[in-house]
Amino acid sequence: MRIRAYIVDDELLARDRIRALLEKHPDVDVCGESNDGNSAVAAIRVFLDVQMPGLDGFDVLRNLTGAAATPIIIFVTAYDRYAMEAFTALQW
Numbered sequence: 792m793r794i795r796a797y798i799v800d801d802e803l804l805a806r807d808r809i810r811a812l813l814e815k816h817p818d819v820d821v822c823g824e825s826n827d828g829n830s831a832v833a834a835i836r837v838f839l840d841v842q843m844p845g846l847d848g849f850d851v852l853r854n855l856t857g858a859a860a861t862p863i864i865i866f867v868t869a870y871d872r873y874a875m876e877a878f879t880a881l882q883w
Contacts, residue, residue: 798824799831841873849876 796813798821800806806824813819825831841848 792818794819795822796820797822797831797834799826799828800824801826841877842870 794816796819798806798809798813800809803826806826810821810824813821823834825834839848839851846854
C-alpha cells in the first residue's frame with residue numbers, strides 16, 4: 792500500500808529533513824507541504840464514503856470535529872437517504 796504524506800512544520804530545515812527521510816521509502820509519496828497549520832488545513836481535501844464497515848463517514852467526521860479545524864470533507868455515496876445527514880453533518 793502506498794502512503795501519501797503531507798509535511799507540516801514551520802521550520803524549512805525540518806521539512807527538508809522529513810522529506811529526505813520519507814523519500815528513502817519507495818512506498819511513500821510526499822504530496823505537499825505547509826509551513827503552518829492553517830495552510831495545512833486549507834490544503835487537505837477528503838473524499839469520504841458515507842457507508843463503510845466499522846466507522847462510517849459520519850463517524851469519521853465526528854472524530855475530526857474535536858480538532859482545531861475540520862478539513863474540507865466531500866461525502867460520496869450512492870445512497871440518497873444520506874443526503875440530508877451529509878448536509879447537516881458539520882453542525883454536530
